Amino acid sequence: MPNNTEVFSGKNLIRTFGHGKKMFRAIDDISLDIVDQEIVSLVGGSGCGKSVLAKIMLGLIKPSSGTFLYKGQPITNQRLHWREVQPVFQDPFSCFNQFFTIRSQLKSSFGIMKEKPSKKEIEERVDQALMAVNIVPSEIDGKYPFELSGGQMQRMLLARIFILRPTVLIADEPTSMVDACVRANILDYLMKLKKELKMTIVFITHDIGLAYYVSDRIFIMHKGKIVEHGAPDDVALRPKNEHTIKLLDDIPDIHKDWISR
Numbered sequence: 001m002p003n004n005t006e007v008f009s010g011k012n013l014i015r016t017f018g019h020g021k022k023m024f025r026a027i028d029d030i031s032l033d034i035v036d037q038e039i040v041s042l043v044g045g046s047g048c049g050k051s052v053l054a055k056i057m058l059g060l061i062k063p064s065s066g067t068f069l070y071k072g073q074p075i076t077n078q079r080l081h082w083r084e085v086q087p088v089f090q091d092p093f094s095c096f097n098q099f100f101t102i103r104s105q106l107k108s109s110f111g112i113m114k115e116k117p118s119k120k121e122i123e124e125r126v127d128q129a130l131m132a133v134n135i136v137p138s139e140i141d142g143k144y145p146f147e148l149s150g151g152q153m154q155r156m157l158l159a160r161i162f163i164l165r166p167t168v169l170i171a172d173e174p175t176s177m178v179d180a181c182v183r184a185n186i187l188d189y190l191m192k193l194k195k196e197l198k199m200t201i202v203f204i205t206h207d208i209g210l211a212y213y214v215s216d217r218i219f220i221m222h223k224g225k226i227v228e229h230g231a232p233d234d235v236a237l238r239p240k241n242e243h244t245i246k247l248l249d250d251i252p253d254i255h256k257d258w259i260s261r
C-alpha cells in the first residue's frame with residue numbers, strides 16, 4: 001500500500017527544446033508528487049511530454065527550470081540513481097544487445113549493483129527471475145535476442161527488473177508494441193512484481209483504459225501540462241477536462257468494459 005513518503009517531487013518544472021523562435025516547452029510548468037509504492041499513470045496523446053517527463057525522472061535530462069527531487073534530493077549521480085530507478089521501454093529489443101545471449105545479459109545486470117553476489121547466487125537469481133515471468137530457464141539457454149518473440153523479450157525486460165529490484169520503475173508505454181493477449185500478461189507481471197518488490201511504478205500510456213486498470217492515481221497530460229489528476233474513478237468516471245474526455249473516447253474497444261460509465 002502506498003505510504004506518504006515522497007519518492008518524486010517536482011515543482012514548476014519546465015523543459016524547453018530548441019532555440020530562439022523555434023523554442024518550445026515540452027514540459028510546461030508541471031508540479032507533481034509521487035509517493036512510495038503507488039502506481040501512477042501519466043496519460044496523454046503523442047507528443048504531450050510523457051517521455052520527456054520520464055527522462056527527467058530517470059535523470060537522463062534535466063529540467064530547464066523548476067526543481068525535481070528524488071527522495072528529497074536532486075539527482076546528481078546517474079549511476080547511483082539507476083540502482084534505484086529503472087526503466088522499461090517500449091521496444092525490448094533496443095534494451096538488449098543482439099550479439100550476446102540473453103542469459104549472459106541478464107547476468108551482467110548485476111554489474112550495476114553495489115554488492116555483487118557470488119557466481120552461484122547470480123545463476124540462481126537469474127533462474128528465479130525467469131521463473132517469476134513464467135519462463136523455464138532452459139528455454140532461453142544459449143539463445144540470442146533475435147531468437148525470441150516480442151512478448152518473450154518483454155518478459156526478459158521484466159526478468160531484468162526482478163533481478164535489479166529497483167525502488168521505482170518507469171514503464172514508458174511498455175505494452176504498445178505487443179498484441180492484446182501479451183499486453184494483459186505484461187500488466188499482470190508488472191502487478192505481481194510490484195507486489196513482490198514493493199515498487200513505486202510510473203506507468204506511461206496513451207490508453208486511459210489501461211491506466212484505469214492499473215493505477216492508484218492518474219495524471220492526464222496535454223501539451224506539456226497536467227490538465228487533470230486524481231483517483232482513477234474520479235478521472236475516468238467523472239472527467240472534468242475536455243482532453244480527458246477525448247482520451248476516454250479513444251479507448252480501444254477491448255478495454256472499454258474496464259470503465260463502465
Ligand SMILES: Nc1ncnc2c1ncn2[C@@H]1O[C@H](COP(=O)(O)OP(=O)(O)O)[C@@H](O)[C@H]1O
Nearest residue numbers: 017018026044045046047048049050051052053
Ligand atoms: N531531445 C529532444 N529534442 C527536441 N525535441 C524533443 C526532444 N525530446 C522530445 N522532444 C519533443 O518534445 C515533445 C514531447 O515529446 P515526448 O515527451 O517524447 O512525447 P510523448 O508524450 O509522446 O512521449 C515532442 O514535441 C517532441 O518532439
Ligand SMILES: [Mg+2]
Nearest residue numbers: 050051052172
Ligand atoms: Mg513517449
